[in-house]
Amino acid sequence: MKEMIQKRFKINYENDAIASYIVLNVSSNEDILEYQIEMLNNNDCEGVLKLDTRQKNDEIRLYYNITSTLTLSQFLQRKSLKEEEFINILKGITKTLLSSKEYFLYDNSFIVDEDYIYINPSSLDISMLYLPLALDSNINDSFKGFLIDLIISLAKIDENSKGNYMQRILNYLKNDIFNISDFHDFLNDLEKEEAKGNKNKTSKPKQTNINVVNSHRSLANSDREVKRNYEQKKEIQPIGYQRTRVKPSSIDLVEEEITIKRKYEVKYIIIAILSQLIIGIAIVLGLDTIREAAGDDISAYGGITIIVMAIDVLLFKNLFKKENMKEVKTTKKTKKDKVKKKKINNLDARVKSKTESRPYREKQNLNMSKREIYNVNQSNSINQPYNEIAVSKESSIASINMNETEILDGEKQGIAYLQRMSNGMMDKVTITKSNFIIGRLPNYVDYLLEGNAIGRTHAEIIEIEGQYFIKDLNSKNGTFINGSKISSNREYQISNGDKVKFANIEYTFIEA
Numbered sequence: 001m002k003e004m005i006q007k008r009f010k011i012n013y014e015n016d017a018i019a020s021y022i023v024l025n026v027s028s029n030e031d032i033l034e035y036q037i038e039m040l041n042n043n044d045c046e047g048v049l050k051l052d053t054r055q056k057n058d059e060i061r062l063y064y065n066i067t068s069t070l071t072l073s074q075f076l077q078r079k080s081l082k083e084e085e086f087i088n089i090l091k092g093i094t095k096t097l098l099s100s101k102e103y104f105l106y107d108n109s110f111i112v113d114e115d116y117i118y119i120n121p122s123s124l125d126i127s128m129l130y131l132p133l134a135l136d137s138n139i140n141d142s143f144k145g146f147l148i149d150l151i152i153s154l155a156k157i158d159e160n161s162k163g164n165y166m167q168r169i170l171n172y173l174k175n176d177i178f179n180i181s182d183f184h185d186f187l188n189d190l191e192k193e194e195a196k197g198n199k200n201k202t203s204k205p206k207q208t209n210i211n212v213v214n215s216h217r218s219l220a221n222s223d224r225e226v227k228r229n230y231e232q233k234k235e236i237q238p239i240g241y242q243r244t245r246v247k248p249s250s251i252d253l254v255e256e257e258i259t260i261k262r263k264y265e266v267k268y269i270i271i272a273i274l275s276q277l278i279i280g281i282a283i284v285l286g287l288d289t290i291r292e293a294a295g296d297d298i299s300a301y302g303g304i305t306i307i308v309m310a311i312d313v314l315l316f317k318n319l320f321k322k323e324n325m326k327e328v329k330t331t332k333k334t335k336k337d338k339v340k341k342k343k344i345n346n347l348d349a350r351v352k353s354k355t356e357s358r359p360y361r362e363k364q365n366l367n368m369s370k371r372e373i374y375n376v377n378q379s380n381s382i383n384q385p386y387n388e389i390a391v392s393k394e395s396s397i398a399s400i401n402m403n404e405t406e407i408l409d410g411e412k413q414g415i416a417y418l419q420r421m422s423n424g425m426m427d428k429v430t431i432t433k434s435n436f437i438i439g440r441l442p443n444y445v446d447y448l449l450e451g452n453a454i455g456r457t458h459a460e461i462i463e464i465e466g467q468y469f470i471k472d473l474n475s476k477n478g479t480f481i482n483g484s485k486i487s488s489n490r491e492y493q494i495s496n497g498d499k500v501k502f503a504n505i506e507y508t509f510i511e512a
Helices: 002-009 032-044 071-080 083-103 139-154 165-173 180-196 223-230 266-285 287-296 298-319 345-357 359-366 393-398
Strands: 009-015 019-029 052-054 058-063 118-119 126-128 211-217 235-237 239-244 249-264 325-333 338-340 371-376 416-422 425-430 436-439 459-464 467-472 480-482 491-494 499-502 505-511
Touching: 032 052, 032 083, 071 118, 071 139, 083 139, 083 165, 083 180, 126 180, 139 165, 139 180, 165 180, 165 371, 249 266, 266 298, 287 298, 467 480
Parallel strands: 371 491
Antiparallel strands: 009 019, 019 058, 052 058, 118 126, 211 249, 235 239, 249 325, 249 338, 416 425, 416 505, 436 459, 459 467, 467 491, 480 499, 499 505
């Protein structure tokens, strides 16, 4: 879906005095659904980004307010989550997709991609980008692929988590039949287990006419082991970081297997049988009356037959509905043995394509050949175009050697920092990482900057081969270089002596 969106629409970022936006330029040839725009503007659709439309020449621009949020990919690169936090994020996405029909929105018109799903880093609330267009895509397939990619390549779960939920979610995704509604129910079941403190219970979501066999696996096969199975090695290849997938040869089955079946309660089956007997007796007893009333009119007999069948259908529809089903569990004892893992063709193919061809997210700053970099010192106005600086792929890769230990010495150059005078004292912020985030969100940012005007994740300073750049992270009050406000989500080069202001707090950038 991501590739289709990038080819079909021109995407850029803008900001004004009060907000930051991701902007999609839509051709006038596109059939925009105006009633959906009205629904989004007139209703508080939980989990959907606020949308504003503006016309310019032959293009319609869709403005989505992303102020004070991060993309899901940005957030997960730095944040190690508890299992319950990760489940809540997934539930926020599934809830948004399922509730969209209440506002006459199409679930397949949401962009289900980690780079276009936004999250509030403080509350973990999800906001999704909705296109008011009719898109030809299968939301269940798109969402399933997104989940696999999210778990295998992006999500970092706290090592102290012991619920083994990641393994169980992966097992769930191996089912051939997948839909978002059942997956949402499955997440609810996991959440209830967490609330009850029952870590060993294994359950599957509700599925009609499907028998789910759920084997209790040994605690050694935790979610951390699963990730190591999929990404055993991290190597540098000609195109940047890639993963090598190692297939697990076998797994241990515990002695007990639980089979969960969904059946209709016996009382509803008895009612159905009795109703058929009553209808049959009524027809037999009233046969003479029917003959006298209908005579030789064949159409009358046909009408009576249709009426009886309609009554029968309504009766069965009310008796045999999902609410009247209950789960029946059966336990089967088996010998503990090692068996070869069954091949799950669809999932393995998806995992292989994701893990072997996708650049490793945590190291994505190594491949900078297509990165847009703006230098504010090369222009008199912030709105004028900036020169693009290309960073070669080879040089960025050559600068890293994973097989050698770097020798530290006292003469190492390139230390950079921000400084200002505050209450008569020097406030010095040393840039200690190649991706250094400044804001007021504890346990997430690299430097905690106090002040209500500062965003939770206000800005990021990036170091690339000894050069420094700054990027505003959708802050409300903006980031300034030498008095000029910069656009969000773009990297602007900063040099020694530049004045960098975060909202109303100004520093001087010093490069030693």
